[in-house]
Amino acid sequence: MNYFLLLLAAALSLLTACGTRPPGASSKASTSPTEPPAFGAIREDELRRDLFELASDSLRGRRAGREDELRAAVWVADRAREAGLEPAGADGTYFQFYPLRRVAVSADSRVQLNGQVIALWQDAWVTNPVEARLDGPVVWLNSMADTTKRDLRGKIVAMNLLPPTPLPAPKMSLWGFRYILSALGQQGAALRSKGVAGIVLVADATAEPQLGFVGFRYEDGTYNLPATTTPATPPAAPLLLVRQALGARLRSKATLKASLGVDSYIYPSINVIARAPGSDAALRAEHVLFSGHHDHDGVGPALQGDSIWNGADDNATVSVAMLAIGRAWKQNPGRRSALFVWHGAEERGLLGSRWYAEHPTVPKNSIVAVLNGDMIGRNAPDSAALLGSVPPHRNSTALVNMALQANNQFTKFKLDNTWDDPKHPEGWYFRSDHLPYVRAGIPGLFFTTLLHPDYHTPRDEASRIDITKLARMTRWMYATGWAVSNTPERPSVDPGAKLER
Numbered sequence: 001m002n003y004f005l006l007l008l009a010a011a012l013s014l015l016t017a018c019g020t021r022p023p024g025a026s027s028k029a030s031t032s033p034t035e036p037p038a039f040g041a042i043r044e045d046e047l048r049r050d051l052f053e054l055a056s057d058s059l060r061g062r063r064a065g066r067e068d069e070l071r072a073a074v075w076v077a078d079r080a081r082e083a084g085l086e087p088a089g090a091d092g093t094y095f096q097f098y099p100l101r102r103v104a105v106s107a108d109s110r111v112q113l114n115g116q117v118i119a120l121w122q123d124a125w126v127t128n129p130v131e132a133r134l135d136g137p138v139v140w141l142n143s144m145a146d147t148t149k150r151d152l153r154g155k156i157v158a159m160n161l162l163p164p165t166p167l168p169a170p171k172m173s174l175w176g177f178r179y180i181l182s183a184l185g186q187q188g189a190a191l192r193s194k195g196v197a198g199i200v201l202v203a204d205a206t207a208e209p210q211l212g213f214v215g216f217r218y219e220d221g222t223y224n225l226p227a228t229t230t231p232a233t234p235p236a237a238p239l240l241l242v243r244q245a246l247g248a249r250l251r252s253k254a255t256l257k258a259s260l261g262v263d264s265y266i267y268p269s270i271n272v273i274a275r276a277p278g279s280d281a282a283l284r285a286e287h288v289l290f291s292g293h294h295d296h297d298g299v300g301p302a303l304q305g306d307s308i309w310n311g312a313d314d315n316a317t318v319s320v321a322m323l324a325i326g327r328a329w330k331q332n333p334g335r336r337s338a339l340f341v342w343h344g345a346e347e348r349g350l351l352g353s354r355w356y357a358e359h360p361t362v363p364k365n366s367i368v369a370v371l372n373g374d375m376i377g378r379n380a381p382d383s384a385a386l387l388g389s390v391p392p393h394r395n396s397t398a399l400v401n402m403a404l405q406a407n408n409q410f411t412k413f414k415l416d417n418t419w420d421d422p423k424h425p426e427g428w429y430f431r432s433d434h435l436p437y438v439r440a441g442i443p444g445l446f447f448t449t450l451l452h453p454d455y456h457t458p459r460d461e462a463s464r465i466d467i468t469k470l471a472r473m474t475r476w477m478y479a480t481g482w483a484v485s486n487t488p489e490r491p492s493v494d495p496g497a498k499l500e501r
Protein backbone atom coordinates (compact mmCIF):
# COMPACT_ATOMS: atom_id res chain seq x y z
CA MET A 1 0.00 0.00 0.00
CA ASN A 2 1.44 3.36 -0.91
CA TYR A 3 1.49 6.33 1.40
CA PHE A 4 -1.42 8.21 -0.17
CA LEU A 5 -3.72 5.17 0.05
CA LEU A 6 -2.67 4.62 3.64
CA LEU A 7 -3.71 8.19 4.52
CA LEU A 8 -6.98 7.80 2.68
CA ALA A 9 -7.75 4.54 4.47
CA ALA A 10 -7.00 6.14 7.83
CA ALA A 11 -9.29 9.07 7.01
CA LEU A 12 -12.10 6.77 5.93
CA SER A 13 -11.82 4.60 9.02
CA LEU A 14 -12.09 7.72 11.19
CA LEU A 15 -15.21 8.81 9.32
CA THR A 16 -16.74 5.39 9.70
CA ALA A 17 -15.91 5.36 13.40
CA CYS A 18 -17.65 8.73 13.85
CA GLY A 19 -20.67 7.61 11.89
CA THR A 20 -20.31 10.48 9.47
CA ARG A 21 -19.88 10.50 5.73
CA PRO A 22 -17.54 12.49 3.54
CA PRO A 23 -19.11 15.73 2.25
CA GLY A 24 -21.02 15.20 -0.97
CA ALA A 25 -21.59 11.50 -0.31
CA SER A 26 -25.06 11.86 1.14
CA SER A 27 -26.94 11.59 -2.17
CA LYS A 28 -24.99 8.42 -2.94
CA ALA A 29 -25.79 7.03 0.49
CA SER A 30 -29.50 6.89 -0.22
CA THR A 31 -28.94 4.37 -3.04
CA SER A 32 -26.23 2.29 -1.34
CA PRO A 33 -27.29 -0.83 0.53
CA THR A 34 -27.61 -0.65 4.27
CA GLU A 35 -24.60 -2.27 5.87
CA PRO A 36 -25.39 -5.91 6.54
CA PRO A 37 -25.27 -5.91 10.31
CA ALA A 38 -24.67 -9.60 10.93
CA PHE A 39 -21.32 -10.12 9.15
CA GLY A 40 -20.06 -11.43 12.48
CA ALA A 41 -22.39 -14.43 12.17
CA ILE A 42 -20.32 -15.65 9.19
CA ARG A 43 -17.51 -17.40 11.01
CA GLU A 44 -14.57 -19.26 9.57
CA ASP A 45 -14.60 -21.88 12.34
CA GLU A 46 -18.23 -22.78 11.63
CA LEU A 47 -17.70 -22.82 7.87
CA ARG A 48 -14.71 -25.12 8.34
CA ARG A 49 -16.59 -27.45 10.69
CA ASP A 50 -19.57 -27.72 8.33
CA LEU A 51 -17.41 -28.10 5.22
CA PHE A 52 -15.38 -30.97 6.65
CA GLU A 53 -18.60 -32.79 7.63
CA LEU A 54 -20.46 -32.33 4.35
CA ALA A 55 -17.41 -33.15 2.22
CA SER A 56 -16.30 -36.05 4.43
CA ASP A 57 -15.73 -39.55 3.09
CA SER A 58 -18.64 -40.78 5.22
CA LEU A 59 -21.08 -39.08 2.83
CA ARG A 60 -19.35 -40.84 -0.07
CA GLY A 61 -19.53 -37.98 -2.55
CA ARG A 62 -23.32 -37.40 -2.27
CA ARG A 63 -24.25 -38.85 -5.65
CA ALA A 64 -27.82 -38.17 -6.80
CA GLY A 65 -29.92 -41.29 -6.98
CA ARG A 66 -27.89 -42.95 -4.20
CA GLU A 67 -28.69 -43.04 -0.50
CA ASP A 68 -25.64 -40.80 -0.05
CA GLU A 69 -27.48 -37.85 -1.58
CA LEU A 70 -30.41 -38.47 0.75
CA ARG A 71 -28.09 -38.62 3.77
CA ALA A 72 -26.43 -35.38 2.69
CA ALA A 73 -29.87 -33.77 2.37
CA VAL A 74 -30.80 -34.87 5.90
CA TRP A 75 -27.50 -33.42 7.15
CA VAL A 76 -28.28 -30.08 5.47
CA ALA A 77 -31.84 -30.04 6.86
CA ASP A 78 -30.58 -30.77 10.39
CA ARG A 79 -28.11 -27.88 10.16
CA ALA A 80 -30.82 -25.58 8.77
CA ARG A 81 -33.04 -26.46 11.72
CA GLU A 82 -30.18 -25.77 14.14
CA ALA A 83 -29.70 -22.40 12.44
CA GLY A 84 -33.31 -21.61 13.26
CA LEU A 85 -34.51 -21.62 9.66
CA GLU A 86 -38.11 -22.61 8.94
CA PRO A 87 -38.90 -25.63 6.80
CA ALA A 88 -40.10 -24.41 3.39
CA GLY A 89 -40.27 -27.60 1.35
CA ALA A 90 -43.30 -29.80 0.70
CA ASP A 91 -45.98 -30.25 3.33
CA GLY A 92 -44.19 -28.46 6.16
CA THR A 93 -40.90 -30.33 5.73
CA TYR A 94 -37.46 -29.21 4.63
CA PHE A 95 -37.69 -31.55 1.65
CA GLN A 96 -38.98 -31.61 -1.88
CA PHE A 97 -38.65 -35.01 -3.50
CA TYR A 98 -38.73 -35.40 -7.25
CA PRO A 99 -38.26 -38.40 -9.53
CA LEU A 100 -34.94 -39.01 -11.21
CA ARG A 101 -34.96 -41.37 -14.17
CA ARG A 102 -31.77 -43.30 -14.84
CA VAL A 103 -31.48 -45.30 -18.03
CA ALA A 104 -28.55 -47.72 -18.24
CA VAL A 105 -27.36 -50.72 -20.22
CA SER A 106 -28.75 -53.81 -18.49
CA ALA A 107 -26.44 -56.15 -16.63
CA ASP A 108 -27.40 -59.15 -18.79
CA SER A 109 -26.16 -57.48 -21.98
CA ARG A 110 -23.61 -59.57 -23.91
CA VAL A 111 -21.12 -58.83 -26.66
CA GLN A 112 -19.12 -61.49 -28.53
CA LEU A 113 -16.36 -60.94 -31.07
CA ASN A 114 -15.52 -63.98 -33.22
CA GLY A 115 -17.45 -66.09 -30.72
CA GLN A 116 -15.50 -64.84 -27.70
CA VAL A 117 -17.19 -62.85 -24.96
CA ILE A 118 -15.88 -59.30 -24.60
CA ALA A 119 -15.83 -57.89 -21.06
CA LEU A 120 -18.24 -54.98 -21.04
CA TRP A 121 -17.03 -51.98 -18.98
CA GLN A 122 -13.46 -53.33 -19.07
CA ASP A 123 -12.62 -53.72 -22.74
CA ALA A 124 -15.75 -52.33 -24.40
CA TRP A 125 -18.27 -49.62 -23.52
CA VAL A 126 -21.78 -49.28 -24.86
CA THR A 127 -22.01 -45.50 -25.17
CA ASN A 128 -25.78 -45.23 -25.62
CA PRO A 129 -28.25 -47.33 -23.64
CA VAL A 130 -30.40 -48.94 -26.32
CA GLU A 131 -32.17 -52.28 -26.88
CA ALA A 132 -30.47 -54.03 -29.79
CA ARG A 133 -29.55 -57.40 -31.26
CA LEU A 134 -26.64 -57.64 -33.65
CA ASP A 135 -25.35 -60.77 -35.34
CA GLY A 136 -23.21 -60.69 -38.45
CA PRO A 137 -19.94 -59.87 -40.17
CA VAL A 138 -18.09 -56.68 -39.33
CA VAL A 139 -17.36 -54.27 -42.18
CA TRP A 140 -14.03 -52.60 -41.42
CA LEU A 141 -13.73 -49.02 -42.66
CA ASN A 142 -10.27 -47.52 -43.10
CA SER A 143 -11.61 -43.97 -43.24
CA MET A 144 -14.85 -42.06 -43.65
CA ALA A 145 -14.19 -42.09 -47.39
CA ASP A 146 -14.93 -45.84 -47.32
CA THR A 147 -18.52 -45.09 -46.32
CA THR A 148 -19.24 -43.82 -49.86
CA LYS A 149 -17.93 -46.96 -51.58
CA ARG A 150 -20.66 -49.39 -50.61
CA ASP A 151 -24.12 -49.66 -49.17
CA LEU A 152 -23.80 -49.89 -45.38
CA ARG A 153 -27.48 -50.09 -44.56
CA GLY A 154 -28.10 -52.73 -41.86
CA LYS A 155 -24.38 -53.51 -41.55
CA ILE A 156 -22.18 -53.68 -38.46
CA VAL A 157 -19.31 -51.31 -39.12
CA ALA A 158 -16.03 -50.82 -37.30
CA MET A 159 -13.27 -48.25 -37.62
CA ASN A 160 -10.76 -46.27 -35.61
CA LEU A 161 -11.97 -43.38 -33.50
CA LEU A 162 -11.14 -40.13 -35.29
CA PRO A 163 -10.16 -36.93 -33.45
CA PRO A 164 -13.07 -34.47 -33.33
CA THR A 165 -13.06 -31.25 -35.31
CA PRO A 166 -12.28 -28.88 -33.75
CA LEU A 167 -10.40 -30.39 -30.83
CA PRO A 168 -11.57 -29.20 -27.40
CA ALA A 169 -9.72 -26.01 -26.46
CA PRO A 170 -6.36 -26.70 -24.79
CA LYS A 171 -6.49 -26.86 -20.98
CA MET A 172 -10.27 -27.08 -21.00
CA SER A 173 -11.72 -28.85 -17.97
CA LEU A 174 -12.44 -32.58 -18.38
CA TRP A 175 -10.52 -32.45 -21.66
CA GLY A 176 -10.36 -36.22 -22.23
CA PHE A 177 -14.08 -36.58 -21.62
CA ARG A 178 -14.87 -33.80 -24.09
CA TYR A 179 -12.51 -35.29 -26.66
CA ILE A 180 -14.24 -38.67 -26.54
CA LEU A 181 -17.77 -37.24 -26.31
CA SER A 182 -17.21 -34.97 -29.27
CA ALA A 183 -15.48 -37.65 -31.38
CA LEU A 184 -18.25 -40.18 -30.70
CA GLY A 185 -20.90 -37.59 -31.47
CA GLN A 186 -19.46 -36.59 -34.81
CA GLN A 187 -18.40 -40.01 -36.03
CA GLY A 188 -21.52 -41.70 -34.69
CA ALA A 189 -23.80 -39.24 -36.46
CA ALA A 190 -21.93 -39.61 -39.75
CA LEU A 191 -22.07 -43.44 -39.63
CA ARG A 192 -25.69 -43.59 -38.46
CA SER A 193 -26.66 -41.38 -41.39
CA LYS A 194 -25.60 -44.32 -43.60
CA GLY A 195 -28.22 -46.52 -41.96
CA VAL A 196 -25.81 -48.86 -40.18
CA ALA A 197 -27.16 -51.36 -37.61
CA GLY A 198 -24.25 -51.11 -35.19
CA ILE A 199 -20.97 -49.24 -34.75
CA VAL A 200 -17.70 -50.31 -33.14
CA LEU A 201 -15.02 -47.65 -32.71
CA VAL A 202 -11.48 -48.53 -31.65
CA ALA A 203 -10.00 -46.04 -29.19
CA ASP A 204 -7.10 -43.95 -30.45
CA ALA A 205 -3.99 -43.17 -28.44
CA THR A 206 -5.65 -40.08 -26.95
CA ALA A 207 -8.83 -41.84 -25.84
CA GLU A 208 -7.25 -45.08 -24.59
CA PRO A 209 -5.83 -43.72 -21.28
CA GLN A 210 -9.14 -41.93 -20.57
CA LEU A 211 -11.33 -45.02 -20.89
CA GLY A 212 -11.43 -45.85 -17.16
CA PHE A 213 -12.64 -42.37 -16.17
CA VAL A 214 -14.89 -41.69 -19.13
CA GLY A 215 -16.22 -45.22 -19.46
CA PHE A 216 -17.64 -45.04 -15.97
CA ARG A 217 -20.17 -42.50 -17.21
CA TYR A 218 -21.32 -44.84 -19.98
CA GLU A 219 -21.69 -47.72 -17.55
CA ASP A 220 -23.69 -45.47 -15.23
CA GLY A 221 -26.09 -44.39 -17.97
CA THR A 222 -28.12 -41.24 -18.44
CA TYR A 223 -30.29 -39.21 -16.07
CA ASN A 224 -33.26 -36.97 -16.61
CA LEU A 225 -36.53 -35.81 -15.14
CA PRO A 226 -39.25 -38.16 -16.40
CA ALA A 227 -41.64 -35.30 -17.09
CA THR A 228 -39.24 -33.63 -19.48
CA THR A 229 -38.06 -36.71 -21.33
CA THR A 230 -38.36 -35.98 -25.01
CA PRO A 231 -40.88 -38.04 -26.98
CA ALA A 232 -39.63 -41.42 -28.14
CA THR A 233 -37.46 -41.22 -31.24
CA PRO A 234 -36.41 -44.30 -33.24
CA PRO A 235 -33.60 -45.93 -31.23
CA ALA A 236 -30.15 -44.97 -32.47
CA ALA A 237 -27.82 -47.74 -33.63
CA PRO A 238 -25.70 -48.92 -30.68
CA LEU A 239 -22.16 -47.53 -30.56
CA LEU A 240 -19.44 -49.51 -28.81
CA LEU A 241 -16.11 -47.93 -27.92
CA VAL A 242 -13.43 -50.60 -27.48
CA ARG A 243 -9.84 -50.77 -26.37
CA GLN A 244 -7.03 -50.57 -28.93
CA ALA A 245 -6.12 -54.18 -28.19
CA LEU A 246 -9.32 -55.35 -29.92
CA GLY A 247 -8.51 -53.46 -33.12
CA ALA A 248 -6.51 -56.24 -34.82
CA ARG A 249 -9.34 -58.76 -34.43
CA LEU A 250 -11.91 -56.32 -35.82
CA ARG A 251 -9.87 -55.60 -38.95
CA SER A 252 -9.80 -59.12 -40.36
CA LYS A 253 -13.12 -60.79 -41.23
CA ALA A 254 -14.61 -60.46 -37.79
CA THR A 255 -18.09 -61.40 -36.67
CA LEU A 256 -19.95 -59.63 -33.93
CA LYS A 257 -22.87 -60.80 -31.87
CA ALA A 258 -24.49 -58.52 -29.32
CA SER A 259 -27.57 -58.65 -27.18
CA LEU A 260 -28.06 -55.28 -25.50
CA GLY A 261 -30.79 -54.48 -23.00
CA VAL A 262 -31.83 -51.34 -21.18
CA ASP A 263 -32.84 -50.93 -17.57
CA SER A 264 -34.76 -47.90 -16.42
CA TYR A 265 -34.92 -46.82 -12.79
CA ILE A 266 -36.81 -44.11 -10.96
CA TYR A 267 -34.89 -42.83 -7.93
CA PRO A 268 -35.96 -40.24 -5.39
CA SER A 269 -33.82 -37.14 -5.57
CA ILE A 270 -34.22 -34.22 -3.24
CA ASN A 271 -34.09 -30.46 -2.83
CA VAL A 272 -33.71 -29.06 0.69
CA ILE A 273 -35.60 -25.81 1.27
CA ALA A 274 -35.58 -23.47 4.25
CA ARG A 275 -36.72 -19.94 4.91
CA ALA A 276 -35.82 -17.02 7.18
CA PRO A 277 -38.71 -14.56 7.35
CA GLY A 278 -38.07 -10.92 6.56
CA SER A 279 -38.69 -8.07 9.02
CA ASP A 280 -41.08 -6.03 6.87
CA ALA A 281 -44.75 -7.01 7.21
CA ALA A 282 -45.47 -6.29 3.54
CA LEU A 283 -42.18 -7.26 1.88
CA ARG A 284 -41.64 -10.51 3.78
CA ALA A 285 -43.95 -12.26 1.33
CA GLU A 286 -41.16 -11.80 -1.23
CA HIS A 287 -38.03 -13.91 -1.31
CA VAL A 288 -34.36 -13.56 -2.08
CA LEU A 289 -33.41 -17.08 -3.13
CA PHE A 290 -29.93 -18.31 -2.16
CA SER A 291 -29.06 -21.29 -4.34
CA GLY A 292 -26.49 -24.07 -4.30
CA HIS A 293 -26.33 -27.83 -4.76
CA HIS A 294 -25.65 -30.46 -2.13
CA ASP A 295 -24.98 -33.39 -4.50
CA HIS A 296 -21.72 -34.35 -6.18
CA ASP A 297 -20.34 -37.28 -8.19
CA GLY A 298 -20.19 -40.04 -5.59
CA VAL A 299 -17.84 -43.00 -5.71
CA GLY A 300 -16.09 -43.61 -9.00
CA PRO A 301 -12.82 -44.63 -10.59
CA ALA A 302 -9.95 -44.26 -8.12
CA LEU A 303 -7.21 -41.70 -8.48
CA GLN A 304 -4.08 -42.63 -6.49
CA GLY A 305 -6.15 -45.02 -4.39
CA ASP A 306 -8.94 -42.53 -3.62
CA SER A 307 -12.31 -43.40 -5.12
CA ILE A 308 -14.49 -40.84 -3.30
CA TRP A 309 -15.24 -37.72 -5.27
CA ASN A 310 -15.85 -35.47 -2.25
CA GLY A 311 -16.96 -32.35 -4.07
CA ALA A 312 -15.63 -30.09 -1.32
CA ASP A 313 -15.43 -27.04 -3.55
CA ASP A 314 -18.19 -28.40 -5.80
CA ASN A 315 -20.41 -27.66 -4.02
CA ALA A 316 -20.03 -28.19 -0.28
CA THR A 317 -18.55 -24.68 -0.16
CA VAL A 318 -21.79 -22.99 -1.18
CA SER A 319 -23.93 -25.43 0.83
CA VAL A 320 -22.17 -24.42 4.04
CA ALA A 321 -22.06 -20.75 3.00
CA MET A 322 -25.86 -20.83 2.78
CA LEU A 323 -26.07 -22.18 6.33
CA ALA A 324 -23.87 -19.30 7.51
CA ILE A 325 -26.02 -16.79 5.62
CA GLY A 326 -29.05 -18.36 7.27
CA ARG A 327 -27.55 -17.85 10.73
CA ALA A 328 -26.80 -14.22 9.85
CA TRP A 329 -30.34 -13.68 8.55
CA LYS A 330 -31.83 -15.12 11.73
CA GLN A 331 -29.68 -12.82 13.82
CA ASN A 332 -30.77 -9.78 11.85
CA PRO A 333 -33.41 -10.31 9.16
CA GLY A 334 -33.57 -8.22 6.02
CA ARG A 335 -36.90 -6.73 4.99
CA ARG A 336 -37.72 -9.40 2.43
CA SER A 337 -37.44 -13.07 3.40
CA ALA A 338 -34.50 -15.26 2.53
CA LEU A 339 -35.23 -18.58 0.86
CA PHE A 340 -32.52 -21.23 0.79
CA VAL A 341 -32.67 -23.97 -1.82
CA TRP A 342 -29.97 -26.65 -1.68
CA HIS A 343 -30.64 -28.38 -4.99
CA GLY A 344 -30.12 -32.07 -5.65
CA ALA A 345 -28.90 -33.74 -8.84
CA GLU A 346 -27.12 -30.66 -10.19
CA GLU A 347 -24.30 -32.89 -11.38
CA ARG A 348 -26.76 -35.04 -13.32
CA GLY A 349 -27.91 -32.06 -15.41
CA LEU A 350 -29.28 -29.27 -13.16
CA LEU A 351 -32.22 -31.56 -12.43
CA GLY A 352 -33.08 -30.28 -8.93
CA SER A 353 -33.12 -26.64 -10.03
CA ARG A 354 -35.06 -27.48 -13.17
CA TRP A 355 -37.61 -29.20 -10.97
CA TYR A 356 -37.80 -26.41 -8.39
CA ALA A 357 -38.10 -23.67 -11.02
CA GLU A 358 -41.13 -25.55 -12.36
CA HIS A 359 -42.51 -26.55 -8.94
CA PRO A 360 -41.53 -23.81 -6.49
CA THR A 361 -42.80 -24.18 -2.91
CA VAL A 362 -43.37 -20.41 -2.70
CA PRO A 363 -45.27 -18.40 -5.32
CA LYS A 364 -42.93 -18.09 -8.29
CA ASN A 365 -43.48 -14.34 -8.58
CA SER A 366 -42.46 -13.92 -4.94
CA ILE A 367 -38.86 -14.85 -5.91
CA VAL A 368 -37.28 -11.47 -6.58
CA ALA A 369 -33.78 -12.76 -7.36
CA VAL A 370 -31.73 -15.95 -7.43
CA LEU A 371 -28.19 -15.72 -6.04
CA ASN A 372 -26.57 -18.99 -7.01
CA GLY A 373 -23.10 -20.07 -6.00
CA ASP A 374 -21.03 -22.97 -7.28
CA MET A 375 -17.42 -23.55 -6.21
CA ILE A 376 -16.38 -20.59 -4.07
CA GLY A 377 -13.30 -21.76 -2.17
CA ARG A 378 -10.33 -22.13 -4.49
CA ASN A 379 -7.77 -20.22 -6.61
CA ALA A 380 -5.99 -16.95 -5.79
CA PRO A 381 -7.29 -15.27 -2.61
CA ASP A 382 -8.45 -12.07 -4.34
CA SER A 383 -9.96 -13.62 -7.48
CA ALA A 384 -13.62 -14.33 -8.16
CA ALA A 385 -16.19 -14.08 -10.91
CA LEU A 386 -19.78 -12.99 -11.22
CA LEU A 387 -21.41 -14.79 -14.12
CA GLY A 388 -24.47 -13.15 -15.56
CA SER A 389 -22.93 -9.71 -15.13
CA VAL A 390 -22.40 -8.77 -18.79
CA PRO A 391 -24.62 -9.28 -21.84
CA PRO A 392 -25.81 -11.59 -23.21
CA HIS A 393 -25.90 -13.43 -19.88
CA ARG A 394 -26.97 -10.41 -17.83
CA ASN A 395 -30.72 -10.48 -17.28
CA SER A 396 -31.00 -7.77 -14.61
CA THR A 397 -28.69 -4.76 -14.58
CA ALA A 398 -30.27 -3.65 -11.29
CA LEU A 399 -29.28 -6.92 -9.64
CA VAL A 400 -25.78 -6.88 -11.12
CA ASN A 401 -25.25 -3.37 -9.77
CA MET A 402 -26.22 -4.49 -6.27
CA ALA A 403 -23.74 -7.37 -6.41
CA LEU A 404 -20.94 -5.16 -7.77
CA GLN A 405 -21.65 -2.50 -5.19
CA ALA A 406 -21.58 -5.09 -2.40
CA ASN A 407 -18.19 -6.26 -3.67
CA ASN A 408 -16.84 -2.72 -3.94
CA GLN A 409 -18.10 -1.89 -0.50
CA PHE A 410 -17.25 -5.02 1.47
CA THR A 411 -15.34 -7.84 -0.17
CA LYS A 412 -13.27 -6.19 -2.91
CA PHE A 413 -12.55 -9.24 -5.06
CA LYS A 414 -10.85 -8.66 -8.39
CA LEU A 415 -13.48 -9.92 -10.78
CA ASP A 416 -12.63 -11.91 -13.88
CA ASN A 417 -15.21 -11.08 -16.55
CA THR A 418 -13.71 -13.25 -19.28
CA TRP A 419 -15.69 -16.33 -18.19
CA ASP A 420 -18.94 -14.51 -18.90
CA ASP A 421 -17.97 -14.08 -22.55
CA PRO A 422 -20.19 -16.28 -24.73
CA LYS A 423 -17.07 -17.22 -26.71
CA HIS A 424 -15.31 -18.60 -23.62
CA PRO A 425 -14.74 -22.30 -24.38
CA GLU A 426 -15.98 -23.55 -21.00
CA GLY A 427 -19.50 -22.10 -21.34
CA TRP A 428 -19.36 -21.76 -17.56
CA TYR A 429 -22.50 -19.65 -17.35
CA PHE A 430 -24.60 -22.59 -18.54
CA ARG A 431 -23.28 -25.04 -15.96
CA SER A 432 -25.05 -24.26 -12.69
CA ASP A 433 -28.38 -23.92 -10.95
CA HIS A 434 -29.25 -20.27 -11.67
CA LEU A 435 -29.94 -21.23 -15.28
CA PRO A 436 -33.48 -22.68 -14.98
CA TYR A 437 -34.53 -19.60 -12.99
CA VAL A 438 -33.07 -17.17 -15.51
CA ARG A 439 -34.85 -19.09 -18.25
CA ALA A 440 -38.04 -18.65 -16.20
CA GLY A 441 -37.55 -14.87 -16.25
CA ILE A 442 -36.22 -14.37 -12.71
CA PRO A 443 -33.20 -12.07 -12.14
CA GLY A 444 -30.26 -14.39 -11.48
CA LEU A 445 -26.51 -14.37 -10.82
CA PHE A 446 -23.81 -16.99 -10.46
CA PHE A 447 -21.05 -16.42 -7.87
CA THR A 448 -17.93 -18.55 -8.32
CA THR A 449 -14.18 -18.72 -7.85
CA LEU A 450 -13.94 -20.77 -11.04
CA LEU A 451 -12.33 -24.01 -12.15
CA HIS A 452 -9.11 -25.64 -10.93
CA PRO A 453 -7.22 -28.84 -11.73
CA ASP A 454 -9.01 -30.81 -8.97
CA TYR A 455 -12.45 -30.08 -10.46
CA HIS A 456 -14.44 -33.32 -10.78
CA THR A 457 -11.68 -35.52 -9.41
CA PRO A 458 -11.27 -37.31 -6.05
CA ARG A 459 -8.82 -34.52 -5.16
CA ASP A 460 -11.58 -31.96 -4.58
CA GLU A 461 -11.17 -32.34 -0.82
CA ALA A 462 -12.04 -30.12 2.14
CA SER A 463 -8.37 -29.78 3.08
CA ARG A 464 -7.76 -27.92 -0.20
CA ILE A 465 -10.33 -25.20 0.46
CA ASP A 466 -9.21 -21.67 1.35
CA ILE A 467 -11.55 -21.11 4.31
CA THR A 468 -10.76 -17.39 4.55
CA LYS A 469 -11.71 -16.96 0.91
CA LEU A 470 -14.83 -19.07 1.41
CA ALA A 471 -15.88 -16.75 4.27
CA ARG A 472 -15.25 -13.72 2.08
CA MET A 473 -17.32 -15.15 -0.80
CA THR A 474 -20.05 -15.98 1.73
CA ARG A 475 -20.05 -12.35 2.86
CA TRP A 476 -20.33 -11.19 -0.74
CA MET A 477 -23.33 -13.38 -1.47
CA TYR A 478 -24.87 -12.36 1.86
CA ALA A 479 -24.25 -8.62 1.31
CA THR A 480 -25.79 -8.87 -2.16
CA GLY A 481 -28.83 -10.68 -0.79
CA TRP A 482 -29.10 -8.13 1.97
CA ALA A 483 -29.16 -5.29 -0.57
CA VAL A 484 -31.82 -7.08 -2.62
CA SER A 485 -33.83 -7.74 0.51
CA ASN A 486 -33.89 -4.11 1.56
CA THR A 487 -34.28 -2.26 -1.71
CA PRO A 488 -37.73 -0.66 -2.07
CA GLU A 489 -38.16 -1.77 -5.70
CA ARG A 490 -37.41 -5.39 -6.55
CA PRO A 491 -34.73 -5.72 -9.26
CA SER A 492 -36.29 -5.69 -12.70
CA VAL A 493 -35.48 -7.94 -15.62
CA ASP A 494 -33.80 -6.04 -18.44
CA PRO A 495 -36.11 -5.59 -21.41
CA GLY A 496 -35.25 -7.98 -24.20
CA ALA A 497 -32.81 -10.04 -22.08
CA LYS A 498 -32.21 -13.28 -23.96
CA LEU A 499 -29.56 -15.94 -23.58
CA GLU A 500 -27.58 -16.90 -26.67
CA ARG A 501 -28.45 -20.57 -26.20
Ligand SMILES: [Zn+2]
Binds near residue numbers: 293315374375432
Ligand atom coordinates in the same frame (compact mmCIF):
# COMPACT_ATOMS: atom_id res chain seq x y z
ZN1 LIG B 1 -21.23 -27.61 -8.95
